[in-house]
């Protein structure tokens with residue numbers, strides 16, 4: 323049995339007949355953060371949507387803990403412990419913070435059981451439980467999206483540009499939360515990012531996607547700096 327929680331083998335996918343992700347192979351181990359970096363339009367979001375089952379691959383395999391889940395629909399992927407936090411805001415703005423959070427669990431018992439973990443990660447969200455989600459600040463809405471993912475107790479999170487539009491203090495908070503999720507809860511994370519310093523501050527490994535293909539990858543250590551990788555991301 324492989325120790326990878328997720329393995330992609332030669333995934334090619336896209337829209338209509340246009341391939342925007344080409345022959346991507348990767349694996350993520352339990353409790354590891356893999357950052358997928360690249361310029362706009364390089365296929366990063368499509369890669370996450372393909373794993374989650376929103377986009378059907380033209381070829382290749384998606385393996386979750388040794389089980390072939392290629393073409394598995396999103397609700398079944400969620401049931402298998404995969405949480406997708408898309409770039410778009412998928413909160414229900416007219417529902418309260420609490421009701422949005424409750425969408426991440428299927429029972430009142432689990433909700434009450436897991437709330438303390440959420441409280442320890444994001445105390446400010448708890449202070450706003452009765453507030454309509456649409457009236458939270460942009461940063462608080464991103465926090466709520468992350469909490470809704472975390473309260474489902476995922477084994478794997480697919481996170482798409484969570485730092486977009488966040489102020490530096492909130493970016494730091496988000497980094498702390500992801501590191502805690504990895505180190506304390508053992509969650510694996512596939513992180514799509516344009517914020518290089520954020521990604522390199524928390525990721526174990528990185529991978530650069532260019533026109534849908536992996537053009538560089540490696541372990542994040544003191545040798546890897548944002549200056550080296552920024553050439554891949556410059557517009």
Ligand SMILES: Nc1ncnc2c1ncn2[C@@H]1O[C@H](COP(=O)(O)OP(=O)(O)OP(=O)(O)O)[C@@H](O)[C@H]1O
Nearest residue numbers: 337342360361362363364365366367368369409516
């Ligand atoms: N639903 C769709 N139908 C057709 N083409 C699409 C669709 N979604 C994305 N594309 C195209 O696929 C390509 C890759 O898009 P994708 O959103 O995966 O890139 P990305 O690397 O996540 O970019 P960004 O950083 O700007 O979000 C782009 O050329 C985009 O226009």
